[in-house]
């Protein structure tokens with residue numbers, strides 16, 4: 572039951588394609604969440620997740636067992652995300668906050684602050700250029716190491732590091748901007 | 764320490780690669796420099812929020828959609844086709860090998876059977892062809908009828924073969940790599 576990813580890939584390649592289900596179950600949450608953080612849309616995230624798994628299955632022979640399956644599928648995911656973003660760059664990202672998922676025991680005020688912070692950071696992430704956004708999601712939300720990201724994105728380690736540093740600063744600036752707008756808004760409100 | 768160096772140390776702090784002594788130096792700078800203090804607190808805050816964004820559950824239909832859209836027999840067929848190709852190659856090379864062996868080791872066969880046969884055939888063609896042509900001219904319509912029967916038999920057998928091929932590939936799910944798909 573607890574077969575390794577590689578064993579399952581081997582079995583799929585021997586003709587037991589139905590076992591691929593196990594790999595989908597193992598990685599769907601990770602991929603769906605990356606795609607969701609990246610696109611800001613649940614609909615797009617669903618499409619991406621499905622397409623990534625189908626693409627991976629159809630090119631299973633290209634999988635190099637010297638690498639982790641999770642890295643390989645992550646690579647397909649990031650390529651796919653960056654690809655579709657290129658295609659629909661002009662469209663603005665619509666944000667869907669799922670507030671139902673939040674802890675219902677927090678007080679109304681706390682939940683309001685939490686919601687505001689979350690929204691601010693979502694906006695800030697979505698405002699980042701793609702190549703920075705993907706790195707900050709992988710590093711800070713998906714706990715991938717520099718080595719892993721460098722492998723997945725096919726970038727030298729120094730470049731990954733530089734982009735992450737720049738991404739953090741951009742995010743900080745976005746947050747700063749949002750805070751400034753908020754306080755201006757409050758000041759305006761107080762003036763009336 | 765200047766603000767530029769402090770900024771690098773902040774990044775190292777976020778990477779968790781900062782040394783204890785550098786941490787202390789950063790701390791000292793932050794106490795003196797309001798600009799960096801503000802910067803660092805915003806940085807920490809943004810990173811904390813990203814890291815605390817909770818994962819959401821993917822829709823349960825993902826697995827079913829994926830499994831229904833992939834061909835779970837994809838690689839089974841491939842290995843079957845490979846086996847076929849292997850068998851055909853083996854049989855073909857064994858037959859040619861055996862034939863080559865026979866021909867080269869039994870030159871007698873070539874000399875005493877194949878060559879006389881060839882001579883007889885050439886003789887037959889050169890001697891009887893003129894007579895045959897006259898006969899063909901005489902019985903042209905009969906021969907044409909026979910020819911048409913043969914051609915239609917050939918055509919129908921080709922159609923039967925194609926249908927059989929279709930049945931084998933589609934119903935029995937055996938595919939031949941490249942080509943052969945009707």
Ligand SMILES: [Zn+2]
Nearest residue numbers: 766769796799
């Ligand atoms: Zn400073």
